[in-house]
Amino acid sequence: xxxxxxxxxxxxxxxxxxxxxxxxxxxxxxxxxxxxxxxxxxxxxxxxxxxxxxxxxxxxxxxxxxxxxxxxxxxxxxxxxxxxxxxxxxxxxxxxxxxxxxxxxxxxxxxxxxxxxxxxxxxxxxxxxxxxxxxxxxxxxxxxxxxxxxxxxxxxxxxxxxxxxxxxxxxxxxxxxxxxxxxxxxxxxxxxxxxxxxxxxxxxxxxxxxxxxxxxxxxxxxxxxxxxxxxxxxxxxxxxxxxxxxxxxxxxxxxxxxxxxxxxxxxxxxxxxxxxxxxxxxxxxxxxxxxxxxxxxxxxxxxxxxxxxxxxxxxxxxxxxxxxxxxxxxxxxxxxxxxxxxxxxxxxxxxxxxxxxxxxxxxxxxxxxxxxxxxxxxxxxxxxxxxxxxxxxxxxxxxxxxxxxxxxxxxxxxxxxxxxxxxxxxxxxxxxxxxxxxxxxxxxxxxxxxxxxx
Amino acid sequence: xxxxxxxxxxxxxxxxxxxxxxxxxxxxxxxxxxxxxxxxxxxxxxxxxxxxxxxxxxxxxxxxxxxxxxxxxxxxxxxxxxxxxxxxxxxxxxxxxxxxx
Numbered sequence: 419x420x421x422x423x424x425x426x427x428x429x430x431x432x433x434x435x436x437x438x439x440x441x442x443x444x445x446x447x448x449x450x451x452x453x454x455x456x457x458x459x460x461x462x463x464x465x466x467x468x469x470x471x472x473x474x475x476x477x478x479x480x481x482x483x484x485x486x487x488x489x490x491x492x493x494x495x496x497x498x499x500x501x502x503x504x505x506x507x508x509x510x511x512x513x514x515x516x517x518x519x520x521x522x523x524x525x526x527x528x529x530x531x532x533x534x535x536x537x538x539x540x541x542x543x544x545x546x547x548x549x550x551x552x553x554x555x556x557x558x559x560x561x562x563x564x565x566x567x568x569x570x571x572x573x574x575x576x577x578x579x580x581x582x583x584x585x586x587x588x589x590x591x592x593x594x595x596x597x598x599x600x601x602x603x604x605x606x607x608x609x610x611x612x613x614x615x616x617x618x619x620x621x622x623x624x625x626x627x628x629x630x631x632x633x634x635x636x637x638x639x640x641x642x643x644x645x646x647x648x649x650x651x652x653x654x655x656x657x658x659x660x661x662x663x664x665x666x667x668x669x670x671x672x673x674x675x676x677x678x679x680x681x682x683x684x685x686x687x688x689x690x691x692x693x694x695x696x697x698x699x700x701x702x703x704x705x706x707x708x709x710x711x712x713x714x715x716x717x718x719x720x721x722x723x724x725x726x727x728x729x730x731x732x733x734x735x736x737x738x739x740x741x742x743x744x745x746x747x748x749x750x751x752x753x754x755x756x757x758x759x760x761x762x763x764x765x766x767x768x769x770x771x772x773x774x775x776x777x778x779x780x781x782x783x784x785x786x787x788x789x790x791x792x793x794x795x796x797x798x799x800x801x802x803x804x805x806x807x808x809x810x811x812x813x814x815x816x817x818x819x820x821x822x823x824x825x826x827x828x829x830x831x832x833x834x835x836x837x838x839x840x841x842x843x844x845x846x847x848x849x850x851x852x853x854x855x856x857x858x859x860x861x862x863x864x865x866x867x868x869x870x871x872x
Numbered sequence: 873x874x875x876x877x878x879x880x881x882x883x884x885x886x887x888x889x890x891x892x893x894x895x896x897x898x899x900x901x902x903x904x905x906x907x908x909x910x911x912x913x914x915x916x917x918x919x920x921x922x923x924x925x926x927x928x929x930x931x932x933x934x935x936x937x938x939x940x941x942x943x944x945x946x947x948x949x950x951x952x953x954x955x956x957x958x959x960x961x962x963x964x965x966x967x968x969x970x971x972x973x
Contacts, residue, residue, distance in 0.1 A: 457951075458886075668888050669931055850950055
């Protein structure tokens with residue numbers, strides 16, 4: 419048995435070469451699958467529901483995928499729609515898909531699989547002790563559940579159920595990247611170790627190629643091995659580049675957790691069949707005792723206003739460690755004074771980041787005292803409302819430009835601002851709040867599937 | 873002797889989810905891989921010290937077929953937490969480049 423899988427690119431909206439994609443179509447895949455999300459871009463997408471790529475970029479890729487699916491008559495599976503996989507993300511991609519379908523005259527059976535979690539369900543599972551922390555996890559209680567947007571990461575089962583109902587295009591909420599590629603082979607009875615390893619290998623598209631690129635990979639899955647091919651004829655794959663992809667954005671390259679078990683690649687072997695094709699054997703899948711669905715959650719943490727400036731005067735740079743705490747004390751008093759005690763200074767976060775000193779590594783910076791002739795200063799104010807963040811930044815920015823320098827008699831401008839006014843409102847900011855798994859009774863119970871005709 | 877870039881074609885740090893910081897070291901060839909593996913410099917103790925965590929929380933795996941070393945540990949600051957300044961954890965490897973091997 420040979421099962422062929424086309425992964426056109428690493429993330430929907432990242433793009434791919436049309437020639438590579440055309441070659442992928444000519445190889446007649448049994449399924450086309452594409453991931454559309456990640457937490458790697460931060461909690462803002464999950465918190466706000468806003469996707470990372472533009473509508474135009476997603477539309478460009480999705481049009482090619484829908485047309486190819488129509489020509490080949492094979493399933494198209496897209497997961498983690500709208501970056502976060504929230505329900506609004508699935509709706510957003512559905513809207514784009516319908517728009518394309520109307521223009522191109524395409525018709526298909528559509529499945530939408532929603533993965534946003536009901537807070538009452540999660541509270542019940544929490545009380546039952548069926549939510550377990552991963553390491554490291556922030557504390558989780560009912561209050562955190564109530565103020566967070568939480569998605570569950572589906573495995574292959576809800577996708578397979580949609581396929582069994584005749585879905586031709588599946589737009590899924592948050593899903594394990596590998597599940598999107600594994601679902602059809604899994605349903606066809608392919609070896610689970612090879613299936614999951616194949617999925618892991620191609621989930622980022624040609625990111626594991628010799629020349630990492632937003633482009634596609636193709637897999638030929640057999641009973642005893644799989645062959646992975648880079649679609650761009652000018653690019654390459656090596657056993658090392660394929661093996662190394664098990665490291666990517668992953669804690670342990672040999673043990674890769676999935677909802678239904680763990681992919682073990684420790685005994686996998688990688689062999690070059692050509693400059694563009696690598697054969698993989700020996701992957702194993704170890705079924706878990708308990709099926710587990712990973713949760714991802716994000717919550718609003720306030721509103722932010724920032725200011726950007728620079729300091730060139732070495733006299734000032736040398737004593738920032740004394741000046742900044744002094745300024746902070748001044749701001750705390752000023753907040754009490756200006757807002758007549760109505761704003762608790764401890765609810766306001768004022769932060770200076772000194773680029774050129776330790777902004778990137780923070781307290782881990784070993785060269786903190788080797789500052790150069792100039793430093794960049796980023797000031798952030800985070801407050802419960804945007805108006806408050808902005809109001810506080812107006813005097814923080816002003817006072818920061820007039821720090822009292824003991825060596826100087828008279829007022830000096832201690833900070834160079836490139837913009838006027840210096841305050842820049844950044845809108846809401848979000849934090850990740852959950853790193854846990856649910857142990858459900860059924861792999862599908864946390865996901866809702868709607869079937870529709872397009 | 874030398875520094876890590878004398879032996880590696882790539883050193884990178886990344887998020888492995890919002891709560892885990894991970895490092896990948898890709899070695900030039902088998903000899904470089906074996907040299908570093910046997911030199912005993914890139915150890916759990918070193919990462920625990922540099923990134924301020926407990927040694928037993930460090931995952932350190934040499935991967936011969938990938939000619940790579942993988943090190944993962946709890947992110948010193950949760951991704952995009954108020955005090956996080958590297959949302960993709962992309963520059964956290966930098967202090968390792970100066971190490972003498």
